[in-house]
Amino acid sequence: MPSILIVDDDADLSAIVARYLESEGFAVARAASAEDAYDVLAARAFDLVLLDINLPGDDGFAACAALRRASDVPVIFASARTSETDRIEGLDTGGDDYLPKPYSLRELRSHVNALLRRAKGRAGGAASAGRSAGPFTLDEGAGILAKEGVPVPLSPKELALAGYLMGHEGTAVSKERLLAEVWGAFSEVEPQTVSVHMSWLRAKLEDDPAHPAYFKTVRGKGYLFDAGGGGAA
Known part of the structure; x- marks a missing residue:
C-alpha cells in the first residue's frame, strides 16, 4: 500500500x-x-x-x-x-x-x-508487487519475499531494505540513502544500523552469507542488488 x-x-x-x-x-x-x-x-x-x-x-x-x-x-x-x-x-x-x-x-x-x-x-520496477528478480519474488502488498518460491520470514525493515535494493537493481546505494529511504529522511539512526540489517538479511537470503551473491557490498559506495548472483562486486 x-x-x-x-x-x-x-x-x-x-x-x-x-x-x-x-x-x-x-x-x-x-x-x-x-x-x-x-x-x-x-x-x-x-x-x-x-x-x-x-x-x-x-x-x-x-x-x-x-x-x-x-x-x-x-x-x-x-x-x-x-x-x-x-x-x-x-x-x-x-x-x-x-x-x-x-x-x-x-x-x-x-x-x-x-x-x-x-x-x-x-527505480526499475523490480520490486513491485508480484515481480521477480533473480531467485526472488517480492509481493509488497502482502509483505512477502520468496526465494525460489519459498517465503522467507523477514522483519518489516528487512523487507523494505531488500525491496529498495531490488528496485534499484545494479546500482550501488549508500548507507545514507538507505537510511533516508527505508528508515526516514530525517532519521537519527546510525549508519551502522544499515550494516546490521544487511547482515541479518544476508543470513536469511544468501546461500553463503559471508560471500553474498545477491546483496553485495560495493567498497566505498554502499550496497548493491545483483539479480544474476554473479561474482564479488
Missing part, C-alpha cells in the same frame, strides 16, 4: 484529502507544519509527499529543499500560490509536480498515481 504524507496547516482540508486517499487504497499521515513533517519523516519513509507552501515556520520551499538533501521521495506542491514565480521555485527546489488549489480530489489522485508510476519506473 503506497504511503503519502500530507503537509498542510489547513486541518479541515488535509482531513478531507486524507480520507479520500485512504478510500483509494493509500496509507496517509498528516503534518501541520514543516517542523512536524521533519519529525514524521524521521520516524518512517513515505512513497510521496503532498506539500503546501504557506506553512508556519519553514515554508514549503524550505521543507522541500531540506527533504531533497536527504531523500528522492516524490513531492507534489499543492498550493493556492499559482504565480509562475512560485511554480518555478517549487520545481527548482526539488518538487516533482505542482497542483494549484483549489483542485478536485479526482485530479489529485491522477497526479499522485502518475508520479508514483514515474517513480517506480526510475
Whole structure:
C-alpha cells in the first residue's frame, strides 16, 4: 500500500484529502507544519509527499529543499500560490509536480498515481508487487519475499531494505540513502544500523552469507542488488 504524507496547516482540508486517499487504497499521515513533517519523516519513509507552501515556520520551499538533501521521495506542491514565480521555485527546489488549489480530489489522485508510476519506473520496477528478480519474488502488498518460491520470514525493515535494493537493481546505494529511504529522511539512526540489517538479511537470503551473491557490498559506495548472483562486486 503506497504511503503519502500530507503537509498542510489547513486541518479541515488535509482531513478531507486524507480520507479520500485512504478510500483509494493509500496509507496517509498528516503534518501541520514543516517542523512536524521533519519529525514524521524521521520516524518512517513515505512513497510521496503532498506539500503546501504557506506553512508556519519553514515554508514549503524550505521543507522541500531540506527533504531533497536527504531523500528522492516524490513531492507534489499543492498550493493556492499559482504565480509562475512560485511554480518555478517549487520545481527548482526539488518538487516533482505542482497542483494549484483549489483542485478536485479526482485530479489529485491522477497526479499522485502518475508520479508514483514515474517513480517506480526510475527505480526499475523490480520490486513491485508480484515481480521477480533473480531467485526472488517480492509481493509488497502482502509483505512477502520468496526465494525460489519459498517465503522467507523477514522483519518489516528487512523487507523494505531488500525491496529498495531490488528496485534499484545494479546500482550501488549508500548507507545514507538507505537510511533516508527505508528508515526516514530525517532519521537519527546510525549508519551502522544499515550494516546490521544487511547482515541479518544476508543470513536469511544468501546461500553463503559471508560471500553474498545477491546483496553485495560495493567498497566505498554502499550496497548493491545483483539479480544474476554473479561474482564479488
